[in-house]
Amino acid sequence: MNSRFFDMLRRALPLVPLALCVSGQAKAAPSPSLCAPDEQVAFSCPIARSHKIVSLCLAPGKATPPAARYVFGTPSHPELIYPAKGRARANFRTSRLSYAGGTGGNAYSFVKDNTKYILFNISGASLENSGVIVKPVNQIDASAEFDCKPSTAFDALNGRLLLDITRSWGPDPELDGNVLPQTKVPPKIK
Template sequence: MNSRFVDMLHRALPLVPLALCMSGQAKAAPSPSLCAPDEQVAFSCPIARSHKIVSLCLAPGKTTPPAARYIFGTASHPELIYPAEGRARANFRTSVLGYAGGTGGNTYSFVKDGTQYILFYLSGASLENAGVIVKPVNQIYASAELDCRPSTASHALDDDLLDITNSWGTDPELDGKALPVTKDISIPL
């Protein structure tokens, strides 16, 4: 084989998986989830430095209104399932985040017992981050942020899933804005 062709092939091969992913022809390995086998995964990822997983699961079929549930913990010990009973249409919301410099993302959120739970996915130039933020309602700062292990988040990209989650309505505290941050008391004000 021509050495010039081989050299060009070696330089082009790393771009092939990227091109396939961008064209929608290749799919990443699914992230582990706590969803039942008959549910669709809207969001899921293993939490960094932990054995826990956070998942947002959609009921099978096209129910109206769409049923979903949030699960946090491990398969053998889920710590929080919302809604607690069955597959109900809880107060889930979806929003698009607003950041400068070509960075964007989306969220799924809900409020339970005065606490807001925010599943997020951000991406941009040299940035990919996902996780869950826990914040008391009507507070500026989050009380906790649990990041996903790097490059492990699975989130709804399928048109049918996006149609379902987009029907939930937006969260006015998040839509077009940035995520809340945890207050770092070690930084002098």
């Protein structure tokens, strides 16, 4: 079995009674995002143990495939905006993730300067995990993982709809139908 799955399960077990108590209630208010006012928030969440936010933003309109932007950092200091100017379609990929026990999710990835950035959302079996993984291209292990604060991931479009909208980006062969890469050393966030 994948050690990442067991680690996610271990982190989620204390939350199971709480999840059972609040099931059926309305979703919490949307997480803050770094998307522009005219963009659709495809996915956004604050990063655990930091003041940073990660957002995937779709351009307005009905272009197919949709143009997108990835933004990581704070509202006053975005550390990475991809693409840097305008919006691009060609380098974004979308994939379905598969884990044991009916657990799965979506991943949205792109490559910039020989580094792959993977925005992910995994759920199932009373567990939820979202965040960003950073991995050098052509390496098996990731160099960093930034998890979202628990229960803060927000997608204005449900995962299935977002996957359908972004499917024209094409799959990431490394991720589609698989699990996320492992992170050897947890990152230090300032």
